[in-house]
Amino acid sequence: MNLTADTAGILHRPGAGFLCDDGGTIPYSAIPKIMAATDLYFNDCGKKNMFCLAVLADNTVAQAILVLYLLTQKVNFLLMGNYPQTGQKIPAFCDYILKISSRPAQELQLPADIELTVNPGYIGGPGPCDLERHSRSVLFMSSGTTGEPKYIQFKQKKLFGNAHNCIRRLAIDRRCRVLIPVPVHHMYGMGVGLLPALLSGASVCLIQKNNIIKLLDKIAGFKPDVTLLTPTLVKMILLSKQKIDRQGIYVSAGEKLAGGPFADFESRYGELLNLYGCTELGAVAVSPGGSAHSRSRAEGLVMPLKKVAIKISRKENGQIYCRHPAGFEGYLDKRGFRLPLSPTRQTWHATKDTGVRIGRTGFAVTGRSDNCINRSGFLVSLDEIASFLENLVPEINKAIVFEGKSDGLLAKLIAVCELTNGCSLDPAELKRLCKAKTQRHLVPDEFFFVREIPRLNNGKPDRALLADICRLTIK
Amino acid sequence: MKELTAAEVKSRLKEIIVNDLDANINISDIKDDTPLYDEGLGLDSIAIINLIVLIENRFDMTFDENEISSALFSNIDSLAGFVRSKVAHKPTMNNA
Numbered sequence: 423m424n425l426t427a428d429t430a431g432i433l434h435r436p437g438a439g440f441l442c443d444d445g446g447t448i449p450y451s452a453i454p455k456i457m458a459a460t461d462l463y464f465n466d467c468g469k470k471n472m473f474c475l476a477v478l479a480d481n482t483v484a485q486a487i488l489v490l491y492l493l494t495q496k497v498n499f500l501l502m503g504n505y506p507q508t509g510q511k512i513p514a515f516c517d518y519i520l521k522i523s524s525r526p527a528q529e530l531q532l533p534a535d536i537e538l539t540v541n542p543g544y545i546g547g548p549g550p551c552d553l554e555r556h557s558r559s560v561l562f563m564s565s566g567t568t569g570e571p572k573y574i575q576f577k578q579k580k581l582f583g584n585a586h587n588c589i590r591r592l593a594i595d596r597r598c599r600v601l602i603p604v605p606v607h608h609m610y611g612m613g614v615g616l617l618p619a620l621l622s623g624a625s626v627c628l629i630q631k632n633n634i635i636k637l638l639d640k641i642a643g644f645k646p647d648v649t650l651l652t653p654t655l656v657k658m659i660l661l662s663k664q665k666i667d668r669q670g671i672y673v674s675a676g677e678k679l680a681g682g683p684f685a686d687f688e689s690r691y692g693e694l695l696n697l698y699g700c701t702e703l704g705a706v707a708v709s710p711g712g713s714a715h716s717r718s719r720a721e722g723l724v725m726p727l728k729k730v731a732i733k734i735s736r737k738e739n740g741q742i743y744c745r746h747p748a749g750f751e752g753y754l755d756k757r758g759f760r761l762p763l764s765p766t767r768q769t770w771h772a773t774k775d776t777g778v779r780i781g782r783t784g785f786a787v788t789g790r791s792d793n794c795i796n797r798s799g800f801l802v803s804l805d806e807i808a809s810f811l812e813n814l815v816p817e818i819n820k821a822i823v824f825e826g827k828s829d830g831l832l833a834k835l836i837a838v839c840e841l842t843n844g845c846s847l848d849p850a851e852l853k854r855l856c857k858a859k860t861q862r863h864l865v866p867d868e869f870f871f872v873r874e875i876p877r878l879n880n881g882k883p884d885r886a887l888l889a890d891i892c893r894l895t896i897k
Numbered sequence: 898m899k900e901l902t903a904a905e906v907k908s909r910l911k912e913i914i915v916n917d918l919d920a921n922i923n924i925s926d927i928k929d930d931t932p933l934y935d936e937g938l939g940l941d942s943i944a945i946i947n948l949i950v951l952i953e954n955r956f957d958m959t960f961d962e963n964e965i966s967s968a969l970f971s972n973i974d975s976l977a978g979f980v981r982s983k984v985a986h987k988p989t990m991n992n993a
Contacts, residue, residue: 633934634942639967654942661946665962857921 438596439625441483442644444636448483448530450623456532457491463533464495472497473555474758476516476541479607480504481628484522484530486606490620493578496556500573501607502563513573514545515553515758551758561754562609562701572761573754574701583748584704585617587727591708592648592671592695596623599670601646603632603655609701610675615650634658638666646670653679654798656687656694666691671711673697677796677833678787680722688716698724698787703746703771706730707785722786732785733770734777741791742777743770795825797833798863804835807864811837814859815852817845820875822883823866826892837866838888840875847871868892900985906956906977913951918944929974937972945970952976958983 438450464472475492477499479485492499500516512519523535545551553559553575560581564572592614594600600619604611606628619626627644629636634655641649647670651659656674659666660683669692678696679687687694695709696719707724709715715723726732731745749771753761774792777785790796794803804823811821818839826834841847849869856865870892876884901909911927914920922938931937933945940948953959958980969979 631935632942633940634945635934635965635967635970637942638965658942658946662949662965663960663962664965854921 438623439599441486441626441628443481443483443628444630445529446483453487453490456487456530457494460488460491460533460536463536464491467538469495469497473517474498474500474515474553474559474561475518475520476500476502476512477607478502478504478519478521479605480522481602481606481611481630481632482522483628484532484535486616486620486626486628487530487532488520488522488536489606489612489616493560493581496558498553498555498557498559498561500561500563501612503605503607511756512541512543513571513754513756513758514541514543515551515573515754515756516541517544545757551754552760553754553758559751562607562612564701564753571756573756573758575751575754577751580748580750581613581617581704582621584613585621587730587748588614588618588705589622591705591727592618592673594618594622594624594648598622598624598647599627599644600624601627601629601640601644601649603629603637603640604650604652609699609704610650610697613704614673614675614697614699619648634662638662638664641666648673650675651694652676652798653683653796657683659691660686669693671695673708675699678722680720680786684720685716688720694719696722696724698775700773702750703730703744703773704748706744706746706773707732710784718780718784721780723780723784724786725784732783734779734785739791740776740778740788742773742775742785742787744773745770795833797835800861800863802833802835802863807835807837807866810860810864811839811856811866814855815847817842817847820883822875822885822888824885824889826868826889834868835866836868836870836889836892838870838872838875838892841871841873901981903977903981906981906984907973909955910952910973910977910980913948913955914938914940917951918947920944927973929977930972932972933970933976952980956980956984958987 440447440449475497479501500513504521517540519539519541521537523537558578560576560578562574564574600615602611602615604615606612606616616626627640627646629640637655649670649672651672651674653674653676656679672692672694674694675697684694693711695711697705698707699705705727707726707730709719709724729747733743735741735743755761774790774794775787776789776791777787779785793805794801807823808821811818819842820840822838824836826836852869853865876887878884907929911924914927915922915924920940927938934940949960949965969975
């Protein structure tokens, strides 16, 4: 096998730990044999002619080993969820679809469990697209949009660079136990959790289809040193009021967590680090660790990782720009063509987040500059949800979506719909239709119907007035 | 207060899941041994947290700090057994 230096290192590292999932456990020492058998399988399948695999990934040990194997190969691969969301399709630049039959770790039978099928929608490549054959690219899907999907291309080397940044900052080594309840087909689960853990030889526990009960069970049983959370999971742990004895490090990514819930969590469960990043750049900045910085952490302070540069544009209401040595190569569309706004070396990536500088090198994120919010870990464009509603049923002429007061767990979405003359709609029925047609995190919680959306003198919708009306109505 | 039968507790738990959780589940979908999450009813974390709060309110009990586990929430049978036991052993004003 043609192992890269990184992956070769972990497979022969003395004292490395184990991998486990909902079903069982295997030690690192068992991995080389499995990877060798997997390599024979892929050779038989014509590996050298494969262009780009769509990997329908789930949080299992088999999946972790398969990703590790693919990272030793020249083949390109796209990481997608194993449970395709409504309307999610395999992009035309992928020639094969790869998935693994779910099976507990102790019954792991790679490569027997691999299902490799031809993508019927493949358009042929390279040539017809901008993705190069054997370019060692790893692609992620952009999340939280109702429009055309974008595919975010990383070179393997950059992904490893990102992982090493996380290893250093989170102090992950082979004695560590890393709990990953977040999906490994997203940058957070893969780039901050799985890859740094595997490269360090750390023990890994993966939770498939996570929920609060499984998470509490694993924290108690696996006793992690590092646990990846989201703000929603942090709030759920607090709401569950459960006692957790172990005091490892918890990492939260997604929207910034600060103030009361942050301080409550730290006082009850241990150090909680906000991790700021995005799919395009991976991990960008992390809260400072240690008890001396607990107040700064609760205030949202994050410090850039090694060689990551940040600038905050006063002219653009504090938009955060980032120059990252291990960032993405560019965006591809569903046919594999390069989209505009792809970065060049030395360019500053506009994150569309806003922030304020704290001290010489630190900063805090204050919000978004593009009418987007973070919901259940997904970046949700309120304008795109409005557009989705306008195209959902003919009765809706115009829609405005905004964020209402949260009920403590999820950002609450409120939709105000201007109805076509003489039409009426049932809010419950519309909500049911939304649930059937799109992903749950994109479905508004409340619907209001108006004959005409109030507008400002410049013709734009009067969002402030709409918010006031809805607030009064909800009361 | 009259002691609840196992059937009554199960029935009330099913009503909570069907009527009070935003989970789009019919009562006929819930058998006593249907798993509450994953391939069973598919309750997510938010639904589970809401279920915990609703059980505490409706049965006037609290889950103690080490009591929430996957075994307990594996199905209606196990959850009902636990709730019934908690309600039966709840301290009263007289012995508090």
